[in-house]
Amino acid sequence: MSAQATGPARGRKLITGVIGADTHIVGSRILSMALEEAGFEIVALGAITPAEDFVKAAIETAADGIMVSSLYGQGELDCRGFRDLFIEAGLEDMLIYVGGNLVVGKQDWTDVERRFLEMGFDRAFPPNTRADQVIEVLNADFAVRSAGRRIAE
Amino acid sequence: MSAQATGPARGRKLITGVIGADTHIVGSRILSMALEEAGFEIVALGAITPAEDFVKAAIETAADGIMVSSLYGQGELDCRGFRDLFIEAGLEDMLIYVGGNLVVGKQDWTDVERRFLEMGFDRAFPPNTRADQVIEVLNADFAVRSAGRRIAE
Amino acid sequence: MSDAAPAETTRLPFSAARIPDDVFAAMRRENLARWPTGAEVDLDEAVDFHKSLPAHKNLSAVMRKADAEGRCLTQPRGGFGTLELQLELMRALDRDGLADIVPTTTDSYTRNEQWERAEAGIAESEKAGRSMLNGFPLVFYGPRTARRLIEAVDKPAIVLSGTSMPRLTGEVGFAAGFSGYLGSGLAYTTSYTKTLSIEDGIRNYQYLDRLTALYRERGVELHRRQPGFLTGTNIPPCIAIVTAIVDALLAAGQGVRNYGLELAQTLHLVQDAAAIRACRELVQEYLTKAGYADAFTPVTSLHWMGAWPYDDAQAAALVAYGGTLAAVGGAISVTTKSTHEAYGIPTPEANAEALRTTRMAIYLARRIRIDDMPEFRREKELIGREVRPIVDRVLEMGDGDVAVGTIRACEAGVLDIPWSPNRQMKSRVLPARDADGYLRILQPGDMPFPKDVLEYHEERLRERAARDGVAFGRELAVSSVYEMSETLEKLIPAG
Amino acid sequence: MSDAAPAETTRLPFSAARIPDDVFAAMRRENLARWPTGAEVDLDEAVDFHKSLPAHKNLSAVMRKADAEGRCLTQPRGGFGTLELQLELMRALDRDGLADIVPTTTDSYTRNEQWERAEAGIAESEKAGRSMLNGFPLVFYGPRTARRLIEAVDKPAIVLSGTSMPRLTGEVGFAAGFSGYLGSGLAYTTSYTKTLSIEDGIRNYQYLDRLTALYRERGVELHRRQPGFLTGTNIPPCIAIVTAIVDALLAAGQGVRNYGLELAQTLHLVQDAAAIRACRELVQEYLTKAGYADAFTPVTSLHWMGAWPYDDAQAAALVAYGGTLAAVGGAISVTTKSTHEAYGIPTPEANAEALRTTRMAIYLARRIRIDDMPEFRREKELIGREVRPIVDRVLEMGDGDVAVGTIRACEAGVLDIPWSPNRQMKSRVLPARDADGYLRILQPGDMPFPKDVLEYHEERLRERAARDGVAFGRELAVSSVYEMSETLEKLIPAG
Ligand code: B12
Numbered sequence A, B: 001m002s003a004q005a006t007g008p009a010r011g012r013k014l015i016t017g018v019i020g021a022d023t024h025i026v027g028s029r030i031l032s033m034a035l036e037e038a039g040f041e042i043v044a045l046g047a048i049t050p051a052e053d054f055v056k057a058a059i060e061t062a063a064d065g066i067m068v069s070s071l072y073g074q075g076e077l078d079c080r081g082f083r084d085l086f087i088e089a090g091l092e093d094m095l096i097y098v099g100g101n102l103v104v105g106k107q108d109w110t111d112v113e114r115r116f117l118e119m120g121f122d123r124a125f126p127p128n129t130r131a132d133q134v135i136e137v138l139n140a141d142f143a144v145r146s147a148g149r150r151i152a153e
Numbered sequence C, D: 001m002s003d004a005a006p007a008e009t010t011r012l013p014f015s016a017a018r019i020p021d022d023v024f025a026a027m028r029r030e031n032l033a034r035w036p037t038g039a040e041v042d043l044d045e046a047v048d049f050h051k052s053l054p055a056h057k058n059l060s061a062v063m064r065k066a067d068a069e070g071r072c073l074t075q076p077r078g079g080f081g082t083l084e085l086q087l088e089l090m091r092a093l094d095r096d097g098l099a100d101i102v103p104t105t106t107d108s109y110t111r112n113e114q115w116e117r118a119e120a121g122i123a124e125s126e127k128a129g130r131s132m133l134n135g136f137p138l139v140f141y142g143p144r145t146a147r148r149l150i151e152a153v154d155k156p157a158i159v160l161s162g163t164s165m166p167r168l169t170g171e172v173g174f175a176a177g178f179s180g181y182l183g184s185g186l187a188y189t190t191s192y193t194k195t196l197s198i199e200d201g202i203r204n205y206q207y208l209d210r211l212t213a214l215y216r217e218r219g220v221e222l223h224r225r226q227p228g229f230l231t232g233t234n235i236p237p238c239i240a241i242v243t244a245i246v247d248a249l250l251a252a253g254q255g256v257r258n259y260g261l262e263l264a265q266t267l268h269l270v271q272d273a274a275a276i277r278a279c280r281e282l283v284q285e286y287l288t289k290a291g292y293a294d295a296f297t298p299v300t301s302l303h304w305m306g307a308w309p310y311d312d313a314q315a316a317a318l319v320a321y322g323g324t325l326a327a328v329g330g331a332i333s334v335t336t337k338s339t340h341e342a343y344g345i346p347t348p349e350a351n352a353e354a355l356r357t358t359r360m361a362i363y364l365a366r367r368i369r370i371d372d373m374p375e376f377r378r379e380k381e382l383i384g385r386e387v388r389p390i391v392d393r394v395l396e397m398g399d400g401d402v403a404v405g406t407i408r409a410c411e412a413g414v415l416d417i418p419w420s421p422n423r424q425m426k427s428r429v430l431p432a433r434d435a436d437g438y439l440r441i442l443q444p445g446d447m448p449f450p451k452d453v454l455e456y457h458e459e460r461l462r463e464r465a466a467r468d469g470v471a472f473g474r475e476l477a478v479s480s481v482y483e484m485s486e487t488l489e490k491l492i493p494a495g
């Protein structure tokens, strides 16, 4: 049986969606399905979602975390200032992940990860990430959040 | 029509053969056929030919050049001292080529070539050498030999 | 961002009918005014330029020649964010990749008509010293500058712009000298958009097809092409072919007569060969019935369009097999991917290498055809029995008008595609792979497949569920999405 | 250098008869005394060791299991000049290449029983820090040390030693724990030696086969294998199968019952599939006729054995297609090459990558079989009509003794192979590729192929000569040797 939400992660509300002009919906949809089955509550914004729509949905639904997908390579442009939008909306502590094929071309992952962490994402996930891995990290991060830390080591 | 022996190269006698414990006969045989058609006289020693047999054949037939093949990788061991055998036999000026897959593994060609030239071969030829190229070089080398030089630039 | 749909003044009642000359002239004026480079489009000059090109730089002629000679041409994808990078890329694909057809893939902002963002992306790319865009901003550069791409390479060039908004990109591309354009109203709107209506998507492509016909009236035959791959995610041949027929009828209605059909590989030797044959025959059947017996509809086979393995060595097998499948299936061309596919847009080198691997695979396929195999015949016949009921129903629903029928059929789920991002599609149809590696229909949604056909699909899929020890249900579809991206350890465990 | 042929005292009259126990015991004593490590061979200990291995490390069992499950296993080649390098290589092939069977290729001095030279080669390799030998000097290291190779990897291991002098290598290999050994008297003597007589080559392999039977008598089943690839240079299936039948009969005569048959790929989907089926059937037919109905004879397909392309990307297509051909043809295992083939012995990495590409190609081949194709049936039937007249004539010439018949047939050219380095072979038979990519017989030499068969081959080859605009003659054979190593520009010129 696949990974499940545990402890403080159980029942958390997550927004999923594909940012920018990106139409790659399959990964986000499968991820949403898996997270739902694992015990999270999912609000799926689908493909081609402007950055602002994530913030709007987070406010409207009082979400606990954001799962941004970007596959088509232009995520490096689309994701700039994403954290700022949440800060402006007073949601500076929102847990924000990004995953997919984040940049154009086959680039060194540690370098890509650094760029996205610098942009303010709590975590960035490389290609070939499976839902089970994401669930485990979510469990860990929600666990330390009750202890006041931002993300688990 | 394929390349032909020209000028001083016409009618020259060449020994062909595969050195050492090497059984790869196809390249040497096709080369022999092509050289013969081009107007050289060929003495083919075939596969698995000890170094000494090349010298013996050269003396017996009063050959003008030696075409050593080595494909199986151990040419680097088999070819050591090859020139010395000719020097000992008083044939220090013999034109000696070597060609094939001369070393074990895919190595940098300029490096391999240097090693074989240092061993005393007049020329070394990389994998993917065709008979036409060899004939052109033979023409050039036999041409400069009448002028007393060893090989053409 | 500019308006996606045409302005009201030129908005005709929606139908499959040919756009009248005067209306089309007005539509073009409006369209070309949407971005400065539109003013550079000069039809007369463009027609003269196309006529000045040798036949081997005209994609229509090249496809016809390949068809006549029984060849399978190679074509990569490829687009970078600046003119310099794009020139270099196209030259590499030509010189090192021996591509028979050279591509210009547009970036995703251009596809969505966000030309200012594309402009910013060029600047960012120049600053970063690498492409920050996933394609070439064709509209921003405009036809005059883009013509340098055509002049740089002595091969036919095609615009690849996965979009439902091709009106300006099409004008610019054709005016620049591209002789091919990939895209269609039904296929791309259902798979590349979230909120655009199918109607508007079709209207946009009616414009492009009408433009193609305009060139034709002026004596220039351009190659239009339908992207039957849709979401690229386990699309069974029948669904691809249904969309191919609908889009082909729509294009023919505007006067297009050189219309390529793309089919994503299922990666099954028999299913792909059957699909390639069935596609061309069924499209011809419906075009002929509709009075367009004179259309040329060559089939292009596409390297695997779903998720790729993360191991280059594994990916190399998909690249090579992609050439084998296209050639054995009798496709007129194959569109390639590379060993970098799972990670990102390939470097020119990786792209060129994949072209060469594919070309060698095509050579190795010799003249082999498997049309005599009973299994091939069974599959081909099956595809016919899947496709005709759907298409017939679509035509019926439109009371003879395929455009109208298409909208109604999409609304009703009669026309449906798997994994669609578009909110107007039901996207209830769900495919999965059976135990023999064929793509089958797991859930038909509301598509009117015959009962016996569905029973057959279910039986085959139940066999797989039993073999894999999983429940018969959605999990079969999800694992089929991942399948090709799995490690070899998982695909073939050690004995 | 040691003597290649057995000493006179144990030299029996030449025949296919089983070597009597006492004579064989004497032969073994003589043989093991030829090099110090021979003394390490202890049959009882070796038998115990083999019995202690799990079934998945016994190649016989692994081949039988794969056959039962319809799998196609992968096996690379690989040998380096020192124990350290060889250990590292075998681990890499196992771990990174997922090889189902791990190899130890011996170096060419060992193959020619020049063990002192092999010893020098080890020293040179250590000095140079890279392998100066083209394989592992198995006899020099001896069974005790070589066992470390067996212990290092949890897979069955096979000795690959292209030689006509396998007696000591075989003793050492089996005693070390290798459960497979590739090589045979007719095939290797005709393709790996210049002056050794066919008789002595057969005698040497009768020793090895008798040794295999000795293990069998002790309850250990080892896998012997025939290298039907011969000179690897455009060997048509019929010639490979003729040698397979002869060598299989010789091995069965000594008591071997687990005998693999290798077939070099022709790189033609239909011809290879037909060859794989025909090979197993025809070998079984003759074994059964000779009273050995209980022999297991799985077929192994070999990646292209002729000259490879000098471009890695092109070579990748041959690697992948090699997996496809083996799997679709129903081979029980495939022996791989790599993208480095045209240049030199591959690095462990390149070797492992090719294994993975091949494995993925096997996966992609699913359960596809083409046995129903009329073209397949025609080819398979043709192979039968080519093989039987030759084999029947060989048996006739030996007055019932296949060993004697083989020698006489080689002398008469009834048995012949193309491009042989061996001076006793006529090597007048010459193959070439026809216009459809099939390997055909251009010149039969003195091989008694039926007239109608030869007419068919000639007709097909004349078609190619006409297409290529070359004379019908030797040039067809020579260009067929080069074909796969040509550049893509030459193989498929731009449209
Ligand atoms: C299928 C596919 C398509 C389909 C998409 C269908 C659809 N509507 O979804 C189609 C054919 C339409 C398509 C179009 C295009 N595509 Co595309 N596509 C792919 C492909 C082959 C598979 C993607 C997929 O579905 N994978 C399966 C799912 C299950 O995996 P996933 O998407 O990776 O998601 C998983 C993980 O990444 C992770 N994950 C995803 N999001 C998130 C988010 C968070 C927070 C976390 C934690 C994890 C996570 O979990 C998911 C589940 O395991 C990939 C290459 C590949 N991977 O093999 C290219 C790829 C993504 N596409 C690419 C491109 C460029 C395009 C196009 C621009 C076309 C082009 N090159 O011509 C257009 C884009 C159109 C647009 N405007 O967006 C590029 C992106 C390049 C880059 N980043 O450098 C890729 C990588 C191919 C390539 N190498 O060129 N594509």
Ligand code: B12
Binding pocket: B021, B022, B023, B024, B025, B026, B027, B028, B030, B031, B066, B067, B068, B069, B070, B071, B072, B073, B074, B097, B098, B099, B100, B101, B102, B103, B104, B105, B106, B125, B126, B127, B128, B129, B130, B131, B134, D077, D105, D108, D111, D134, D160, D162, D191, D192, D229, D230, D231, D232, D233, D305, D306, D307, D308, D309, D340, D341, D342, D343, D344, D345, D346, D419, D420, D421, D481
């Ligand atoms: C066919 C072949 C065989 C056949 C040979 C049949 C025969 N009796 O001839 C068989 C199957 C028997 C065989 C056996 C072996 N082979 Co082998 N074989 C090949 C292969 C695939 C093709 C060779 C060939 O015939 N080419 C076609 C001819 C026309 O070209 P050519 O030989 O290169 O010759 C041309 C040029 O090189 C040049 N040339 C050749 N000689 C000369 C000389 C001069 C003076 C000049 C100017 C030019 C010149 O002109 C020729 C005509 O164009 C090559 C790899 C490849 N190239 O793809 C491996 C290869 C040569 N073999 C190799 C090896 C190692 C072996 C074995 C040890 C087996 C093994 N690995 O398990 C045994 C050796 C047995 C022995 N004792 O020698 C290696 C050598 C490795 C290295 N150098 O690092 C190669 C490169 C494969 C590899 N990558 O591992 N092999």
